[in-house]
Amino acid sequence: MPGGVASTRGGNSPEEDRTPRTILLIVENMVCGACMGTIERALRKVPGVEAARASLSTRRVSVTYDEDTTEPLQLIEALDQEGYRAAESVGSADEAANARADDLLRRLGVAGFAQANVMLLSVAVWAGIASDMDASAKGLFHWLSGLIAMPAIAYSGQPFFQSALAALKARRLNMDVPISLGIILATAMSVYQSYRGTEQVYFDAAITLTFFLLIGRYLDEYMRVRARGAAENLIGLKALAANVIGENGAVRRVQARELTPGMRVQVATGERIPVDGRIVSGSTEIDTSLITGESVPRAASDGETVHAGTVNLGGVIIVEATATDENTLLAEIARMVQAAEQGRGRYVRLADRAARQYAPAVHLLGALTLIGWMIAGAGFERSLTYAIAVLIITCPCALALAVPAVQVAAASRLFAKGVIVKAPDGLERLSEVDTIVFDKTGTLTRGEPSLSNADQIDDPTLAAAASLAVASRHPYSRAVVRTARERGLSFAAAEGTVEEPGSGLRCDAPDGAELRLGSAAWVGVEGSDGAQAPSSSLWFRDGSATPVAFRFQDELRSDAAALVGDLRKAGFKVCLLSGDREEAVRDAAAACGIDDWSAEVRPAGKIERLKQLKAEGHQVLMVGDGLNDAPALAEAHASLSPSTAADVSQIASDAVFQGEALEPVAEALRVARSSQRMAIENFGISLAYNAVFVPLAVAGYVTPLLAAVAMSLSSIAVTANALRLRSRRLTLTSEATPMWTLDGSSTK
Known part of the structure; x- marks a missing residue:
């Protein structure tokens, strides 16, 4: 062209x-x-x-x-x-779930706005404020209520209507069928009664019922979205790109998902390792806390195996990939979290089990009421009014609130104590546990190294060491700097500080002497044979002076031993599972009085141990904080995480506790036990309500309006009983309150 x-x-x-x-x-x-x-x-x-x-x-x-x-x-x-x-x-299913939650929230907003306006109009009609109104004025108020309520119900009630329609097409019943039937019939009868000019209009009951049911449906969907997102967000913890060394020695940057076994990857200081592999060149220290939970870095050199997501703290290393991006240990952890969450999603709560038999009973009772009154000669309109009253009065609001009302009161009390409950059925499962499994690092301990022999180091030595350590991001260096600042020492970063990867820090002092802070061999400790001895120590040397040892440990939380003692006295079995070194785990277990402990346990090993305890008949509460604990937290019958835990661990757990103390763990167990007893009391109130009012409705003594009032009163009674939990004095016990199924068997 x-x-x-x-x-x-x-x-x-x-x-x-x-x-x-x-x-x-x-x-x-x-x-x-x-x-x-x-x-x-x-x-x-x-x-x-x-x-x-x-x-x-x-x-x-x-x-x-x-x-x-x-x-x-x-x-x-x-x-x-x-x-x-x-x-x-990479997840499209998660986006669909978010869309469903957003859709429910929009419908909830519409229902809430309509409900508030309809109730304003209803007050004028039913509460006597407009007792002098003539019939036409009251009729106008009824029609205004209908004009607000009907479009809102048609839009907001679609989740229930669609679920009910799907169930009927499949020739089965669920709780959405009587809910939908009650809402539709109440609305239709209200239109008819408004047309006739009578006072028996209950648009307010229909829209209020829709509003409160949508609240529960939205919260349930929101929690499901959070759980589904846990495994996907693990992708944010791995390296996104890698520097691949070609056959000619040239380095090219590729996405981590393009790596294949055999490729050689260059990893610089401070970078995350992008793939599982083995070191073929260089020596360094690896921060493995992401995988093992161990806060102490691990020395690694030629031939050592490393995992994706861990951090290279030392010098430049070359790693030969041994797995693809989808087959790394980090990817396997993500799959384990997903599998465990799916398993937990099959947990069926007592209200749901009751609902399976409640739904057909409601329909049968309503149908019998309609047929019975027609046979008795009451006529279709009167018979239908009685049947609607039965459907409304048997609406499962009190039954549906029996557990949630207690959960709200319990969650409010726990929040004041620093515990945030996330899972809808978390308290139910917490109430059933008889075995507590703790992680060590970051759970029983503070999760960061501290200088254990600080009282043996004088101020000038500590200040000089801190002036070197401030130039490094190594956990030990940060501990030295933190201790110096806590002691109130004045120091500045030493000029000309050089960090030798895998060895330590050095600089020249003004008097010409060389300062060194690092491993025993680097500092020149006699008899160190080139190794860091002991592994949890640094050494500092000022010129030709005698080297000074800096020893570190991960301290227990202040009340860890007391909490374990209280749990054991209450009858709980207490275990310790950790990915940390055997020596560190053994010391922590001894300090806390825990006899059953295991060290160097990987995520899959923790899951196997939990399954073993379950096979022995135990209901396990897992308390952990690291990424390596996330699959176990999801697998356990119930789970808790400290607020300092990794995001994925917090999402996988049922509750998160704040603060340095472990006392919130005991408080969560106390509240969970009491909440289940109150839940059973609420089921009793709900059943008593039905036993009294349902026969009256069937007998024709209850209008739809009175049915709506009685339904509201039953919900208020259940809520008032639950609120007592906020101020009660509770005791810790391992005896779980049995949650009985409808066939008489215990859920424990």
């Missing part, structure tokens, strides 16, 4: 035929609105990016870009330059 311009179909340019691609990026450390703006601006600066929109609630960014101009790795690197760690989201 003249001028070298290529022809296009239909006269369109290639740019017009090009379809932009949209992807979702998970941004791990997006925490505020300012982060959103920074992230969006950074992405829009990338050539080829057409749009970028961040969501703070999900920590994700939707990016639309031209595939011919840029690629996902460039987008990720652009965020990395701004200090944000990102990865490409």
